[in-house]
Amino acid sequence: VYFYSAPDNFSEEMLRGKRVIVTGASSGIGEQMAYHLARMGAHVLLMARTEAKLQKVVERCLELGAASARFVSGSMENTAFAEEVVKEAENTWGGLDMLILNHIGYSYFNYFDGDVEHVRKLLETNFLSYVAMTVTALPMLKESEGSIVVVSSVAGKAGGPFIAPYSATKFALEGFFSSLRHEFIIDNVNVSITLCILGFIDTDSAMRVVSHAIRAAPSPKEECALEIIRSGALRQRELHYPPSIVTGMLLLPELHGLRAKGTRLLNKDLGQLMQNDQRKPQESVFEME
Numbered sequence: 001v002y003f004y005s006a007p008d009n010f011s012e013e014m015l016r017g018k019r020v021i022v023t024g025a026s027s028g029i030g031e032q033m034a035y036h037l038a039r040m041g042a043h044v045l046l047m048a049r050t051e052a053k054l055q056k057v058v059e060r061c062l063e064l065g066a067a068s069a070r071f072v073s074g075s076m077e078n079t080a081f082a083e084e085v086v087k088e089a090e091n092t093w094g095g096l097d098m099l100i101l102n103h104i105g106y107s108y109f110n111y112f113d114g115d116v117e118h119v120r121k122l123l124e125t126n127f128l129s130y131v132a133m134t135v136t137a138l139p140m141l142k143e144s145e146g147s148i149v150v151v152s153s154v155a156g157k158a159g160g161p162f163i164a165p166y167s168a169t170k171f172a173l174e175g176f177f178s179s180l181r182h183e184f185i186i187d188n189v190n191v192s193i194t195l196c197i198l199g200f201i202d203t204d205s206a207m208r209v210v211s212h213a214i215r216a217a218p219s220p221k222e223e224c225a226l227e228i229i230r231s232g233a234l235r236q237r238e239l240h241y242p243p244s245i246v247t248g249m250l251l252l253p254e255l256h257g258l259r260a261k262g263t264r265l266l267n268k269d270l271g272q273l274m275q276n277d278q279r280k281p282q283e284s285v286f287e288m289e
């Protein structure tokens with residue numbers, strides 16, 4: 001915990017006038033990050049697929065005091081689009097200070113169904129587009145001695161049930177970006193990489209997919225978004241939010257054994273119930289430590 005902690009000398013002034021790209025900014029944590037950045041007086045370029053939602057977020061950002069706010073809509077399934085978004089920042093601002101990679105494609109919460117194409121598509125959206133944006137943005141980030149912020153999950157540190165494809169994409173981010181960070185250090189590249197390890201957050205999409213199955217209380221998306229911006233501005237290596245997930249991560253091997261066993265037991269106990277009322281596996285409730 002000490003190793004990953006940074007001195008808490010964050011000031012919202014640090015973001016004033018900064019040029020920031022936020023991906024997946026039409027809803028959830030990305031939308032909340034856009035509002036915080038706007039309030040802090042940053043220039044924001046927002047990205048997601050749904051133009052109508054992005055338009056509303058941009059309007060709100062301008063009301064909140066953004067130095068400027070604009071959006072690009074499209075799908076990150078296509079790495080050419082990922083490059084296009086960064087080019088838009090270059091053409092508009094002539095540079096970039098912070099790249100916040102946050103978007104994810106849809107994935108189910110259930111037993112892995114063997115669909116290899118889904119895994120490939122999710123890797124393209126959740127991982128390859130992050131790499132493509134980083135490659136295109138790097139010359140500008142080197143110039144500004146800027147920051148890359150990668151939003152990941154405890155599912156990118158430890159495998160849990162029902163999220164195999166999603167978890168794989170988050171592990172890929174950890175491998176790629178921690179390796180890249182070492183290379184930056186060797187080459188004296190002053191671009192920070194912050195990996196954000198998040199637990200359960202109360203975004204509409206997460207609540208829709210898992211709230212019926214997980215009893216743990218979710219953490220608020222507004223606070224989560226602020227912590228991500230703070231850790232990026234402080235150039236921290238990792239953020240753990242909520243902080244309580246650290247205890248779980250230190251005890252990972254033990255917890256995994258217990259969790260797998262606990263989940264099996266609960267599913268077994270619920271087996272009869274599920275046969276009777278036709279519940280699907282993901283509808284069985286499992287306790288999180």
Ligand SMILES: NC(=O)C1=CN([C@@H]2O[C@H](COP(=O)(O)OP(=O)(O)OC[C@H]3O[C@@H](n4cnc5c(N)ncnc54)[C@H](OP(=O)(O)O)[C@@H]3O)[C@@H](O)[C@H]2O)C=CC1
Binds near residue numbers: 028102151198200203
């Ligand atoms: N909520 C949680 O419990 C947790 C979240 N996280 C991480 O936090 C980040 C944000 O999650 P959260 O806010 O919950 O997610 P949301 O589902 O609320 O937001 C996802 C964003 O990505 C956009 N998006 C979806 N598909 C694509 C696509 N193909 N191309 C481009 N953009 C796309 C969505 O907009 P649109 O549909 O308009 O394209 C939306 O703006 C993710 O990286 C997630 O892994 C990590 C741990 C826990």
Ligand SMILES: C[C@H](CCC(=O)O)[C@H]1CC[C@H]2[C@@H]3C(=O)C[C@@H]4C[C@H](O)CC[C@]4(C)[C@H]3CC[C@]12C
Binds near residue numbers: 163199200216
């Ligand atoms: C309940 C989990 C935390 C407990 C643990 O110690 O394992 C959650 C931690 C990460 C969550 C998932 C996540 O990373 C985001 C996905 C976002 C999607 O929009 C839907 C749900 C998620 C699969 C989400 C589910 C809960 C967690 C596994």
